[in-house]
Amino acid sequence: MPELPEVETVKKGLENILVNKIIKGINLSGFSLRFPIPKNLVSLASGKKIVSIGRRSKYILFNLSENISLISHLGMSGNYRILSQEESKSYKAKKHDHIIFQFEDFKVVYNDPRRFGYIFITDKDPKDHRSIACLGPEPMSNNFNEAILAKSFYKKERPVKNALLDQTIISGLGNIYVCEALFRSKINPKKKIKQLVYSNGSAKNSLIILKNEINEVIKESILLGGSSLKDFSNTEGKMGYFQNTFSVYGREGELCVSKDCDQKIVRIVQSGRSTFYCPKCQK
DNA sequence: ATCCCCACCTGGCCGC
């Protein structure tokens, strides 16, 4: 499922309902997620109030009372559902429901078929957690700019597609938004990143365009509630709409959307992952 | 040091 816009959508849904609520109890399926669920999750989080809910990159951060934080990653197929009071009364855990949070009069269910998601609990600043500390700046944040990209791209040989998926360079993008941002920027995904930087280390215009298009595609997707492919939905079980606006992702063999372009979208594999692009528009 | 590959899982879809 989830890249930055989808995680932001889930985070907002949780924030609307859960802030100032007290976790009365937690039920676990007994399965491990990508990592084992922390043994002290139930004892440490139960009885705590949810003070605030934040997001860093693709992580949802639950800030609880007494300086406890939950750090939640949705992996590929993780999702939170907030059950209504009525649903909560008779709810029986479904297959792949791995964590059920009990509140006074309703429940929140974490469901994750592929179990690539994970959750950590910490009594320290979550920003210092090893999963968060290494993340690069994220789109639309103050410290995301062409200078920092130019620094990361300077004299490096990697294809730009791979570099944009590297969460230590820029965090929050995944396969969909990288493909879409490169199309909007008219940059070939195979292009080596050093070619976007002048030999004096400053950003070429194409890199500035790329930075702007990354911000734009993320902003637009958040406004539409993210992209729903297969199983992504928000905390109410509703779908996002951004998938209807894809220019290249999942469009192999279909016509390029650019005016005056007669090319078909191509799928290649880079570092084991599908890349979709227009060979004519993206140079 | 840098970068790629693979494993971690289940389920859905396609072709035979």
Place this chain on the structure above:
DNA sequence: TGCGGCCAGGTGGGGA
């Protein structure tokens, strides 16, 4: 209808 193969939004560890 069934089965095998392939594909999927992410990440971190190991190895080249």
